[in-house]
Amino acid sequence: MVKEFSEAEQRELSKFLENENAKAQIQRSIHTFTDLCWDKCVGKIGNKLDRSEEQCLSNCVERFLDTSLFIVNRLEEVKNKL
Amino acid sequence: MVKEFSEAEQRELSKFLENENAKAQIQRSIHTFTDLCWDKCVGKIGNKLDRSEEQCLSNCVERFLDTSLFIVNRLEEVKNKL
Amino acid sequence: MVKEFSEAEQRELSKFLENENAKAQIQRSIHTFTDLCWDKCVGKIGNKLDRSEEQCLSNCVERFLDTSLFIVNRLEEVKNKL
Amino acid sequence: QVRGDLALANAQELINKMNEKCFTKCVPKPGYRLESGEKTCLSKCMDRYMEAWNVVSRTYVNRLQEETRQHGN
Amino acid sequence: QVRGDLALANAQELINKMNEKCFTKCVPKPGYRLESGEKTCLSKCMDRYMEAWNVVSRTYVNRLQEETRQHGN
C-alpha cells in the first residue's frame, strides 16, 4: 500500500516539501504583517487606499523587518561579548 | 498489538471521528464568538446580563455569520466574473 | 532502522520527555504572562524598570495565578453542589 | 477517549478565556492580594461569561440548524 | 495535494482576517440584520484589505529578494 521511492525521487520530494514549507512560512508572514499594518495604517474605508495609506503600509513592513534585524543583531553582539 | 478492524468497523470509526471533528470545530467557533462579542457587548459586570447585552450578543453572532457569508459569496462572484 | 529500547530505557525516556514537556509548558506560560503584564505595567521606556513597574509585574503574575485558582476552585464547588 | 479529550479541551478553553477576560475586568491594578471586592467581581464575571457563552452557543447552533434545513443536508 | 492545501489554507486565512477586520470596521453595533450601508462598507473593506495584502506582499517579497541578492545564497 505504501509506494516505494527511489533515492532520486526522495531527494526531489524533500526539496519540493522544503520549498512548499518556505512558501507557507512566507504566506503566514504576509498575513501577520497585513494584520498589524492594517491596524496601524488604514483609517476610514474609502474607494481606494490613498497614497499615504499605501506608503504607510509599505514603510510599516520595511521598518518591522528592520526592527527584527536590529533585535537579532543586537542579541548576537551581546552574546559575543559574553 | 494493533487491533484489526473490519471494513464496517472502519466506516463506523471514521464517521465517529468526523462527527467529533465537526463538534470540536463548532466548540472552537463558540469560544471565538464569545470572546469577540463579550468585548463588544458586555460592559460593567452586573448581577445578570441585562436584556440589551443579551440581545447584543445574539445579534453579534448572527451579524458576524452574515458577514462571513457575505464575504464568501462576494468572492465567489468575483471569481466567476474572471 | 528503529532502535529497540529496553524497558528501563523506555521508562527513562518517557520520564525525560515528560520533564521536557513540563519545562516547555512553563516557558510558554512565562511568555504569556510577560506579554499580558508588560501591557499592564510598563509605560514609557526608561533606562531601567522602576521600582513600581517591577512591583506591578510581580503582582500581576501573582494575582493572575490567584485568579486562575479562584476560578478552578469555584467551578469545583459548583460541580459538587450539582 | 476522543470524546473525553474534547470535553476536557472545551472546559480548559472556557477557563482560560474566563481567566483572561475576568482578570482584565476585575483586577485592573493588581495589588498584594486579591481584595474581597475583586473576588466578588470575579464570581459575578464568571457567571456572566458563562451566560454569554450560553447565549452565543444557542444562537450559533440555532443558526446552523436553520441553514442545514434550508440547504438540505 | 500539498500545493492545493497551501492555497486553500492561504485563502481561508485571508477570509478569516477580512471577516474579523471588516466586521470590526463596518458593523460596530450589530443590529437585527446587515443594513445596506453596512454591506456597502463590507464590500469596500474587502477590496481595501486585498489591496493592503497586495502592498504588503509586494514589499515583503522585494525585500526578501534584495536580501538574497546581497548575501549571495
Next chain:
Amino acid sequence: QVRGDLALANAQELINKMNEKCFTKCVPKPGYRLESGEKTCLSKCMDRYMEAWNVVSRTYVNRLQEETRQHGN
C-alpha cells in the same frame, strides 16, 4: 535534540514578542528608515523586556515551588 529544540523555540518566542512590543512602542509612525531615536528606543525596550521577562520568570517559578512545597509533590 529535544532540549535544543526547546531552547530554540524559547529564544524565538522571546524575539517575536520583543519585536512586536518594541515596534509598537518605539516606531508608532514608520518612516523611510529607522531613525536613530527609534534605534535608541529599541535597544532600551529590548533591555526592559528582558528585565520584565526575568521578573515574571522569577515570580512564577517561586510560586510554583511554594505550591509544590505546600501540597507535597
